[in-house]
Amino acid sequence: MSSVIASTVAEHHPGPQTQERGQRAVFCGLTSIIWLHRRIQDAFFLVVGSRTCAHLIQSAAGVMIFAEPRFATAILGERDLAGMADCHEELDRVVSELITRRSGINRLFLVGSCPSEVIKLDLETAAAKLQAKHENKVRISAFSGSGIETTFTQGEDQCLKSTAAELPALPSGEANLVVLGTVSDIVEDQFRRIFDDLGISNVHFYPGRKADDLPAVGKGTRLVAAQPFVGETVRALIERGADIITAPFPLGAEGSKSWFEAISKAYGVDDARVQQTLELPYQRAKRAIETQAAKLKGKRIHFLPDSQLEIPMARFLSEECGLTINEIGTPFHDQLVMRGELARLPPDVCIVEGQDLDPALNRVREARPDLTVCGMGIANALESEGLRTKWSIELVFSPVQGFDQAGDLASLFAKPLIRESILEVGSWS
Amino acid sequence: MELTLWTYEGPPHVGAIRIAASMRDVHLMLHSPQGDTYADLLFTMIERDGQRPPVTYTTFQARDLGSSTAEMVIKSLRESAERFKPQVLMVADSCTAELIQDQPGALALGADLPVPVIPLEMAAYTRKENWGASETFYQLVRGLLSRQAPAPGSERPKRDPEIKPSVNLLGPTKLGFRCRDDVVEIERLLASMGVDVNVVAPLGASPRDLQSIPAADANVNLCPEVSDLTCSWLARTFGMPTIQTIPMGWGATRDFIAEVAQVLDLNIDANAVGDSRLPWYSRSIDSTYLTGKRVFVFADGSHAIAAARVARDEMGFNVVGLGTYSRERARDVRAAAKEYGLEALITDNYLEVEAKVQELQPEMVLGTQMERHIAKRLGIPCAVISTPAHVQDYPARYSPQMGFEGANVLFDTWVHPLIMGLEEHLLHMFRDDFEFNDSVGPSHLGSEGEGARSLSDGDEPMSEGNVIWAFEAEKELKKIPFFVRGKARRNTERFAEEQGILTIQVDTLYDAKAHFSN
Numbered sequence: 021m022s023s024v025i026a027s028t029v030a031e032h033h034p035g036p037q038t039q040e041r042g043q044r045a046v047f048c049g050l051t052s053i054i055w056l057h058r059r060i061q062d063a064f065f066l067v068v069g070s071r072t073c074a075h076l077i078q079s080a081a082g083v084m085i086f087a088e089p090r091f092a093t094a095i096l097g098e099r100d101l102a103g104m105a106d107c108h109e110e111l112d113r114v115v116s117e118l119i120t121r122r123s124g125i126n127r128l129f130l131v132g133s134c135p136s137e138v139i140k141l142d143l144e145t146a147a148a149k150l151q152a153k154h155e156n157k158v159r160i161s162a163f164s165g166s167g168i169e170t171t172f173t174q175g176e177d178q179c180l181k182s183t184a185a186e187l188p189a190l191p192s193g194e195a196n197l198v199v200l201g202t203v204s205d206i207v208e209d210q211f212r213r214i215f216d217d218l219g220i221s222n223v224h225f226y227p228g229r230k231a232d233d234l235p236a237v238g239k240g241t242r243l244v245a246a247q248p249f250v251g252e253t254v255r256a257l258i259e260r261g262a263d264i265i266t267a268p269f270p271l272g273a274e275g276s277k278s279w280f281e282a283i284s285k286a287y288g289v290d291d292a293r294v295q296q297t298l299e300l301p302y303q304r305a306k307r308a309i310e311t312q313a314a315k316l317k318g319k320r321i322h323f324l325p326d327s328q329l330e331i332p333m334a335r336f337l338s339e340e341c342g343l344t345i346n347e348i349g350t351p352f353h354d355q356l357v358m359r360g361e362l363a364r365l366p367p368d369v370c371i372v373e374g375q376d377l378d379p380a381l382n383r384v385r386e387a388r389p390d391l392t393v394c395g396m397g398i399a400n401a402l403e404s405e406g407l408r409t410k411w412s413i414e415l416v417f418s419p420v421q422g423f424d425q426a427g428d429l430a431s432l433f434a435k436p437l438i439r440e441s442i443l444e445v446g447s448w449s
Numbered sequence: 450m451e452l453t454l455w456t457y458e459g460p461p462h463v464g465a466i467r468i469a470a471s472m473r474d475v476h477l478m479l480h481s482p483q484g485d486t487y488a489d490l491l492f493t494m495i496e497r498d499g500q501r502p503p504v505t506y507t508t509f510q511a512r513d514l515g516s517s518t519a520e521m522v523i524k525s526l527r528e529s530a531e532r533f534k535p536q537v538l539m540v541a542d543s544c545t546a547e548l549i550q551d552q553p554g555a556l557a558l559g560a561d562l563p564v565p566v567i568p569l570e571m572a573a574y575t576r577k578e579n580w581g582a583s584e585t586f587y588q589l590v591r592g593l594l595s596r597q598a599p600a601p602g603s604e605r606p607k608r609d610p611e612i613k614p615s616v617n618l619l620g621p622t623k624l625g626f627r628c629r630d631d632v633v634e635i636e637r638l639l640a641s642m643g644v645d646v647n648v649v650a651p652l653g654a655s656p657r658d659l660q661s662i663p664a665a666d667a668n669v670n671l672c673p674e675v676s677d678l679t680c681s682w683l684a685r686t687f688g689m690p691t692i693q694t695i696p697m698g699w700g701a702t703r704d705f706i707a708e709v710a711q712v713l714d715l716n717i718d719a720n721a722v723g724d725s726r727l728p729w730y731s732r733s734i735d736s737t738y739l740t741g742k743r744v745f746v747f748a749d750g751s752h753a754i755a756a757a758r759v760a761r762d763e764m765g766f767n768v769v770g771l772g773t774y775s776r777e778r779a780r781d782v783r784a785a786a787k788e789y790g791l792e793a794l795i796t797d798n799y800l801e802v803e804a805k806v807q808e809l810q811p812e813m814v815l816g817t818q819m820e821r822h823i824a825k826r827l828g829i830p831c832a833v834i835s836t837p838a839h840v841q842d843y844p845a846r847y848s849p850q851m852g853f854e855g856a857n858v859l860f861d862t863w864v865h866p867l868i869m870g871l872e873e874h875l876l877h878m879f880r881d882d883f884e885f886n887d888s889v890g891p892s893h894l895g896s897e898g899e900g901a902r903s904l905s906d907g908d909e910p911m912s913e914g915n916v917i918w919a920f921e922a923e924k925e926l927k928k929i930p931f932f933v934r935g936k937a938r939r940n941t942e943r944f945a946e947e948q949g950i951l952t953i954q955v956d957t958l959y960d961a962k963a964h965f966s967n
Contacts, residue, residue, distance in 0.1 A: 043525070044508040048484025068450075070544035070573060075459040076487045088454065095451045098574045101548070110450035117452055134482045134545035137511070167484025168511040168545070378532060397489025397501065404499030 033362040035369050037353075042376025045395055046326055046351055047080060047413075048167025049175025050133065054081045055417060056179055056227065057090045059202045062126040063231045065091040066118065067165070068111065068143060069133030080396075080413070090125070092118065096135055107141055108149070115150050115160075125158055127231030129179065132164035159231065161186070171351045173249035173328050173416060176202060180227060183234065184256040190238030196222040197283065198235045198262065200254065201247025204419040205229065211270075211422060214280060217297040218289050237262055242286055244279070246270060246421055248361075249328045251354035268360040270421045271429060272336035273305035282360070301423035308427025309340055312434040317342035319390035319437065322383075325349035325375045326395045326412040333393065333415065335364050341430055345369045346389045349380060391436060406447070408436045455799050455819060457774035457837055461571040462543045463488055464581025468589065468675075469539060470502035471622045471651040475589075476535035478526050480518075480553045481543035483508040495840050496623055505529040507546075514549065522553045523560055530564045536656040537593070538564045539585065544573035565656075567592045577797075579674040579749070579775055582622060586651055587678040593659050598686045605688035608666050614713040615645035616692065617665045619680055620672030621652040626752060626836045627850045628652055628672070634852035635671065635696060641722050644709060651675075663687045667712050671695065671851075673751055674775060697755035699727045699763055699856040725853035727860045731763055739864070745770040745811040747794065747802055747820050748835030750778025752850075754785045756815050756834050759859055761789065770794060770809050772802070774817075799823070810936055813867060818842070828935065830866035916945045922953045940965045 050073055053065045067073045074093035094114045099105040115128065130143045130150075143162035151160045163182035165175040180200070190196060197220060199211065208225050215223045224235030225246075235241075241262035245254060248269055258264060267282035268275045277298055284294045321343045323330040330350045337343040345366060353373040372380070384392055384407065392402055392409045399409040410433055420429040462479060466488050469477040479485065486506050492498040505528065507521045530538055540557040554568025567588055571581055599605075608614060618635060621628035629652070636646050647665035648658050662668075662683065667690045670680040680691040690712050696705035703719050710717040730736060744766040746756050753773045760766040772794030773782045779795045786793035794805055803823045806814060814824040814831040818839045824831035833842050834850070849855040918926070929937050937958070944961035945953050 042508075043506055044483040045486045045489065045506075046483055047487055048482065050484065051487075071453075071456055071458075071460040071577065072462075072485060072544050072573070074453050074456045075463065076484060078455055079459075079487055079491060092452055092454045093456075095453050096574065097451060100450055101574055105450070107450070114450055114452045134484065135548060138514070138545055138548045166511075167482035168509065168514070171483060378528075395490075397486060397493055400493040400497060400499060401501045 033365060033371055034367045035365070035371065037371045037373070040372055040374040040376040040380065042374075043378065044171070044325075044351070044375045045377045045397060046375070047172040047395070048076070048134070049165035049170030049172065049178060050077055050131065050167075051080050051172050051413075052165060052175030052179065053077060053091050053131065055202055056176060059204075059229070060127070060227050060231050061229055062124065063090065063129060064118065064122060064125040064127070065129045065131050066115070067091070067093040067131045067133055068136045068141060069093055069096065069131075070135045071095055073133045073135075090122075096139075101139065107139075108146055111146055112150065112153070115154070119154060119158060128158050128160045129182075130160065130162040131175075131179075132162065132166050134166045134168050137164060137166045137168060171328075172326060173247070174352075176247070177250050177252045180250060180253040181256050184237075184253060184260070187234050187257075187260070188236045190236035190240050190261075192239060194222075194236075194238075195240040195242070196224060196235060197242050197244065197287075198237065198257065199223065199225045200243060200245045200257075201250045202227055203246050203421050207246075207419050207421045207425065210424055214297060214301070218280070218284055218287070218294065220283065220287050220289065242283070244283055245357055247329075248332055248354070248357050251357045254357060264356075266360045268335065268364060269332040271332050272340045272426050273302055273309055273423060274340055275332065275336055276305065276421070276423045276426065277302050278360070298423075305423040305426040308424075309430045312427060312430035313341040315434045315437055315441075316430065318344070320344045320346050320387070321433070322346040322387060322389040322392045323348045323350070324380060324384070324392060324394040324398065325351040325372070326393070327416050328352065328354075329412065329415050330393070331358055331361050331365070331371070334369065335361050336429065337433065338366050338369075339364060340426075341433070343391075343433075346387050347372060347383065349373075349375065351375065391433060393433075408440055410436055453798070457797050457799070457817065457819060458578035459488075459491075460544055460573050461576045461578060461581025461584070462541055462573065463491070464578040464583070465539065465541050465569055465571060465585040466492075466502050466504055467578070467582050467622045467624050468585040468651050469504060470498070470624075472654050472656075474536040474655040474657075475503060475539060476529050476533045476537075477502075477504045477539045477541065478507075478522070478529050478553065478557070479504055479541055479543055480507045480509075480522055480525075480546035480551060482510070482545050485543045485545075492623060495838075496843050497840070498623070502623075503533060503535070505533075509546075518546075518549060519551045519556060522551055522556050526553075526557050526560055526562055530562050535564060537567055537589070538562065539567045539569055539589065541569040541571050541585075542573070543571070547571065547573050565592075580777060582675045583678050583777075586619075586675055587682060589656070590650075590659055590662065590679050591682060593656055594662065594683075595686070597660070597663060599688075608713070613643065613645050614715065615647040615665045616709070616713075617648045617650065617662050617668045618646055618671050619650055619668050620670060620674070620676030621649065622672070622675055623652065624836065625652075625672055625675070626749075626834070626838060626842070627848060630847050630849035631671070631851040631855065633847070634849035634854050635669070638696070638702070638706070638723065638852045639709070642706065642709060642715065642717055644713065644715075663689065665689070667692055667709075669709075674749055674778070695751050695755055696851045697752070697855060698759035698859065699725050699853070701755060701758065702852055702856060723853045725856035727763055727856040730857075730860050731765065736765070736864075739867070740765045741767045742813055742867070743767050743769045743809070743811045744813045744815060745806055745809055745820075746834075747772045747774070747814075747816045749773060749817075750775045750782050752835035753778075753782055756859075757785060757789060759856075760815065760863075763856070764860070764863065766813070769811055770805060772796065772805070810939065812936075813863070815863065832863045832866055915951060916942050916953060917951065918953045919955075922955050922958050925955050925958055937962070 130147050132143050147160045147162040163178040237260045239261040243262040244265040265286045267279045270276040270279040330348050334345045334348050347370050349372045393412050396411045399411045402409050419425050470492050489501050492502050505525050507525045509518045540553045557566045621632050668680045669692045670676050683689045694705040694708045696702040706719045744760045750773045757768050757771050761768050768789045771786045774797040783793045799819045814820050815834045817835050818837050821831050941958050941961040
């Protein structure tokens with residue numbers, strides 16, 4: 021069970037690396053539901069858990085999306101725990117109620133939580149049984165978003181991995197490209213136009229906009245990650261024969277260019293065509309970043325562990341915006357998915373995997389960086405101590421990948437600093 | 450197992466965190482997995498607190514289960530005591546920790562910590578946030594005060610008339626509704642009565658402050674959701690009388706003054722204590738348009754009961770629905786509802802609340818953040834009067850709900866979402882004027898009015914049933930101002946269906962109007 025959280029520190033980064041154990045301050049994997057349900061528009065996520073789970077999701081979502089949501093919690097009560105009610109029968113009842121209520125749903129995910137894992141409620145078996153009952157109406161499967169097994173963005177990895185076995189086999193002799201990890205619709209559309217221009221066809225985004233949008237996988241599949249938190253799914257697809265393309269993540273002008281170049285190389289696209297296709301969006305991205313970078317250049321930034329986007333963000337900010345990296349905290353460090361990133365980090369930057377909150381906060385206080393990237397619960401606390409912050413959940417919620425979002429990405433970091441320079445009230449220092 | 454889309458209250462341990470975060474010099478060690486640390490953002494984001502709540506989470510993981518979770522508890526306890534040096538260390542389980550039964554309270558008591566320990570049992574699978582807050586406050590007060598308790602049956606000495614009378618304000622917390630400002634307002638009110646405030650708790654109190662609670666003459670049970678249990682224990686154990694009136698609204702503030710005077714045996718002229726503009730604003734002719742507005746009230750117990758009274762007696766509204774999500778207060782709310790000739794809606798299922806609002810078609814909703822969203826979707830004006838609330842309900846300005854200034858605030862806040870009085874009259878008078886564009890919403894509400902218009906006007910698809918509208922009747926319907934058109938349409942269709950009328954004529958429209966007007 022612990023394999024998700026435990027991982028080995030990468031050997032590819034020449035700089036100092038440490039591991040910390042102690043109090044963590046990160047969301048659990050259930051938080052992934054917030055962007056997954058926006059991405060997969062006909063899927064419903066039913067958390068089997070406690071009132072805490074329901075409260076967490078609604079608080080993390082900031083009650084922003086208050087239409088009838090495509091997620092809910094089946095809250096375990098004392099009767100369920102005491103064995104007075106059969107959990108599987110209860111789940112059966114709740115799922116039937118839900119399916120009647122929401123007829124447009126094509127995929128139902130049962131999502132495991134800390135309490136359901138601790139009482140060893142077997143949601144996979146439950147999903148299989150429910151599937152038999154609701155055959156032809158809705159596909160039902162299960163994954164765990166529990167905080168004892170996953171942190172924050174790892175929920176998406178578990179979700180994708182759970183459907184990996186359902187992916188149809190790619191007939192031999194055929195080839196396709198799977199782009200792994202949630203990107204927003206607008207990013208998908210931009211990427212598709214570039215793939216078309218590069219002459220790369222049969223491209224699948226996974227997860228797609230529809231739940232049954234499942235790519236075929238086999239020997240002819242090339243796999244590239246668009247998000248850094250999909251390591252287990254990458255491994256599952258490699259096992260089914262897919263070839264992974266090592267690339268930095270498509271963040272910033274350079275990151276996006278390298279990402280498309282690595283894919284083009286794997287496809288043997290003619291170099292002139294690659295340069296011709298990428299030149300225009302690349303230059304546009306450079307220009308967009310330039311405006312923001314002027315405000316960021318020479319500033320020191322510190323990452324507290326949160327979304328697993330810390331390493332690629334640090335790479336983008338040091339490489340393209342001229343920031344100095346004080347420390348990169350990351351909840352876990354997956355060597356396989358970070359392979360394209362590490363070599364581009366400044367060689368002396370310190371990577372800290374895991375977390376021990378209070379000592380970590382003390383390091384921030386001591387270093388007094390110009391900007392700290394951290395979770396929402398910590399941001400205002402640091403601001404009140406005179407430290408500028410960028411809360412990291414926005415990096416997951418907003419479209420930041422690709423050439424045409426590179427300027428937006430830089431501006432997410434520039435905005436707190438601009439704000440400091442324009443406000444004539446109060447003081448941050 | 451209970452299907453929940455949105456929840457009114459968090460789990461009980463969030464109530465415990467609210468008490469810890471409200472106080473000074475206490476710390477809470479919460480045995481919990483990492484995801485539970487989301488609770489920090491309730492305080493730092495919603496209430497804009499400049500510091501994390503004083504909580505250490507053990508954040509155990511799957512790999513720790515079965516071997517080292519108990520050790521993590523001990524380690525976290527020692528580190529919390531060492532790092533934060535609290536006067537009191539509270540210890541609790543979150544829902545997941547409750548299942549693994551490490552008994553952190555017992556571990557803490559046996560760990561020889563250099564700080565007094567208060568163990569809490571949070572009953573995560575049967576209880577909710579307000580209960581957790583109430584229980585935590587009670588355990589804390591009892592734990593700190595039980596040694597001071599006089600022998601059972603001993604008479605409480607009479608108040609020395611030479612010493613200035615004093616009360617404690619019990620119940621206000623972080624993440625409560627306008628507690629920060631209510632405390633200031635009630636302290637001001639009491640000061641003008643010549644009454645001192647001895648201790649405010651939990652908000653801003655330290656454990657040492659709690660120990661001086663018995664020095665006051667009485668306790669004000671300001672937020673019964675949090676302080677009821679503690680007030681009755683103090684009454685039983687220390688013979689301290691409880692002041693029960695919640696001073697919300699003009700009338701209730703006057704009743705509060707009277708109750709304080711009676712309990713403390715003071716001779717006070719309520720008129721001299723202060724006053725509010727609410728009575729005059731409500732009597733001024735602009736307010737005529739408020740008369741009989743159909744209002745739906747749903748909130749925590751205290752705010753629901755108080756709001757209903759203000760709505761009917763002080764604004765001249767017609768309370769058409771009253772309910773609460775707090776089951777602990779169900780009895781009180783049921784009793785209050787009876788006074789308005791209503792059956793109280795007691796539920797924590799927001800879908801039931803939504804269905805009720807849809808059925809009642811009120812002209813205004815007074816509710817929580819949840820009802821704000823329900824009302825927005827249905828195009829009904831709404832004011833938030835209770836938790837759960839969002840960041841905009843923790844305003845920068847002074848904005849109490851209690852006392853005389855609170856009454857002013859209630860008047861303004863409730864009138865604001867409605868179309869201004871004179872404006873409504875003008876719309877009626879000039880509705881046929883070509884320059885008077887009837888599709889404009891309340892002039893001061895910009896886009897919100899737009900939402901209301903698109904949802905409630907007569908252009909939405911006509912009845913789903915078999916009833917159809919004759920051309921002339923439909924034209925007539927369009928002459929009705931947009932803000933009542935939706936209701937007129939629905940009422941007419943309902944009337945037609947009940948009467949077995951298949952085609953709505955102009956007469957049907959007016960028959961329905963007459964039918965529903967009484």
